[in-house]
Amino acid sequence: MAEPTRLVIRRPDDWHVHVRDGAMLEAVAGFTARQFARAIVMPNLDPPITTAGAASAYRERIRAALPGSDFTALMTCYLTDSADPRELASGFESGVFAAAKLYPAHATTNSAFGVTAVRNIRPALEAMQGIGMPLLVHGEVTDPDVDVFDREKVFVERVFAPLVRDFPGLKTVFEHVSTKEACDFVLGSGPNVAATVTPHHLAINRNAMFAGGFRPHSYCLPVAKREEHRLAVRRAATSGSPKFFLGTDSAPHVVERKQSACGCAGIFNAPFALESYAAAFEEEGALDRLEAFASENGARFYGSPLNEGRIVLERVAVAVPDTVAGPGDGLVPFHAGETLEWRFAGAE
Numbered sequence: 001m002a003e004p005t006r007l008v009i010r011r012p013d014d015w016h017v018h019v020r021d022g023a024m025l026e027a028v029a030g031f032t033a034r035q036f037a038r039a040i041v042m043p044n045l046d047p048p049i050t051t052a053g054a055a056s057a058y059r060e061r062i063r064a065a066l067p068g069s070d071f072t073a074l075m076t077c078y079l080t081d082s083a084d085p086r087e088l089a090s091g092f093e094s095g096v097f098a099a100a101k102l103y104p105a106h107a108t109t110n111s112a113f114g115v116t117a118v119r120n121i122r123p124a125l126e127a128m129q130g131i132g133m134p135l136l137v138h139g140e141v142t143d144p145d146v147d148v149f150d151r152e153k154v155f156v157e158r159v160f161a162p163l164v165r166d167f168p169g170l171k172t173v174f175e176h177v178s179t180k181e182a183c184d185f186v187l188g189s190g191p192n193v194a195a196t197v198t199p200h201h202l203a204i205n206r207n208a209m210f211a212g213g214f215r216p217h218s219y220c221l222p223v224a225k226r227e228e229h230r231l232a233v234r235r236a237a238t239s240g241s242p243k244f245f246l247g248t249d250s251a252p253h254v255v256e257r258k259q260s261a262c263g264c265a266g267i268f269n270a271p272f273a274l275e276s277y278a279a280a281f282e283e284e285g286a287l288d289r290l291e292a293f294a295s296e297n298g299a300r301f302y303g304s305p306l307n308e309g310r311i312v313l314e315r316v317a318v319a320v321p322d323t324v325a326g327p328g329d330g331l332v333p334f335h336a337g338e339t340l341e342w343r344f345a346g347a348e
Contacts, residue, residue, distance in 0.1 A: 016247030196247025
């Protein structure tokens with residue numbers, strides 16, 4: 001059978017992205033809006049987005065950075081130990097908040113204000129369960145006694161499984177799954193539990209961080225794991241299960257903050273996200289399942305309408321540049337210096 005040279009799929013969405021703020025927002029928002037109709041925008045700014053008013057103002061800044069675009073930014077609330085159930089309900093019911101995000105305190109970038117224990121946000125979770133507001137979870141424990149490569153696995157055991165048990169009616173998304181244990185838990189749970197998958201957790205294992213020296217642009221949280229986990233994530237994403245859908249977790253940092261004595265976590269994959277996903281799905285013999293993963297599963301889980309438009313991917317070699325324009329010395333995109341076999345060609 002001849003290899004396909006052109007794919008036409010429903011316009012996709014990104015159900016997990018960081019577009020930052022200020023000059024960084026101006027530099028990166030267009031990459032996401034170019035490929036995706038909608039995106040769930042993460043609230044871990046400094047200070048974090050904890051009120052509907054702050055979310056509305058942030059949404060306006062995103063719109064201002066994308067003049068003439070039909071892209072829709074879906075806003076999220078950053079949960080703290082003192083999260084107000086009334087603020088969550090008001091923001092969700094007014095259409096400002098699409099979901100709320102649980103960052104364990106100190107788990108990742110700008111998470112110092114995050115949740116120290118799930119028991120502290122039980123009133124908020126009860127309110128969310130009652131109104132159908134999704135909970136998005138960064139699934140890692142922060143106990144320094146737990147090995148960094150085991151923090152997602154331990155989170156499933158200590159935190160996520162009890163949370164799902166205690167709130168069976170709460171729609172919950174396990175963000176950026178990176179382990180076999182997380183994938184297995186999601187698959188074995190009821191219909192209210194789903195997961196997002198990034199292009200980098202499909203493409204790299206932990207060796208990528210140590211190829212001939214430390215490679216800071218392959219460092220993200222959750223950190224890439226052993227090859228067995230990468231393969232498990234690939235199987236889950238390409239399985240056709242509606243529980244898994246596209247969430248890039250694109251997380252830009254300027255070069256000087258990545259290449260420093262204490263480099264920031266995050267992989268900036270927005271410029272070539274769909275090309276990267278297409279490569280992984282083709283390698284798994286699952287190109288026919290890419291559309292559901294990218295354009296349907298997430299919308300259905302969130303109860304949103306499917307996008308009407310179509311986009312085109314062409315089998316044309318694309319050389320990924322070493323850097324793209326951005327603040328400071330610029331930004332290093334995922335797959336920098338590599339050649340990808342698919343090109344996003346825009347709307348049909």
